[in-house]
Amino acid sequence: MTTNLLLQRRGDADLTLNALGDGTRRAIVDLLAERPRAVGEIADLLPVTRPAVSLHLKVLKDARLVRDEAVGTRRIYRLDQTGLEMLRTYIDRLWAGALDRFAAAAEATHRAEGRDAPPRPATTDAEERARLAPPRSTRTTGSTRTTRDRST
């Protein structure tokens, strides 16, 4: 399972690196980092034709570096934030499970210190809790990352 994940990520990275291995495409990403733009606007700002811009945008879109949406009769391109969306989803699920575990630990501590605590009503999604709670799950989100900083 981990191997599949690695291969998938390797594939994503290759796609992304290939997409950015071109000066025109990097210039397009640069322009879209400023603000969302239509194809024609990008073509006006770069020394390439509009069809060429469209082809470059397709490569960037396949690599999930940009996404597009229809605005009226135009198609507006903007940078994709897939990574950020994944991070938010992770954080959301993380806190759902972690806070339940925290509450259980705090209540257990309180009981151990001599005062009974009444049962606590469930306040977060039971399924999330079940998914996140097992302490020795082999599933590790973000498992292939390593850290850049060793703290000082």
Add this chain to the structure above:
Amino acid sequence: MSNITDPAPDTSPAATDPVERDIVVRAPIDTCFRVFVDDFATWWPSEHHIGDDRTITNFVIEPFVGGRCHDVDTTGFECQWGTVLDLDRPNRLVIAWHIQGDWTIDLDPALQSEITVTFTALDDHSTQVRLVHDRLERHGSGAIGVRTGVSSPGGWGGLLLRFGDVAEGHDARPLPT
């Protein structure tokens, strides 16, 4: 020919909305704060750490402003994923979150989101704990690169080379300066 009307900011609202969670704990506020911070390792889900090959032996929040939030693995390596920005025992805790959208850690303050945990005593033996994890857009600004950074060696290209390194099982190369 119509103009593009008000280009939306280049962030997806769904991706940058704060994560907000509330829970009522049947324990006094002092106990809640102590367990949250000082007994962090007793409740933090142990699978939530960075590095599949690491076995974690401890999770720590150092209880003072500037303190590190980190885990410790069997080799003694300490991975810092957060920093205490504010601590007002037993009422409030603010932590910077350094984990980026590409699952690397970057301690640059411009790229950190913030976790604010507020403890409110409902009575002598119950406490409301509210957690807000916001400023998530800062991770996006790092991921997409600021305008001047995008085409620089330390911009997209460098970040993605690091991504590739890690995806292949190596340590990420340092970003060029």
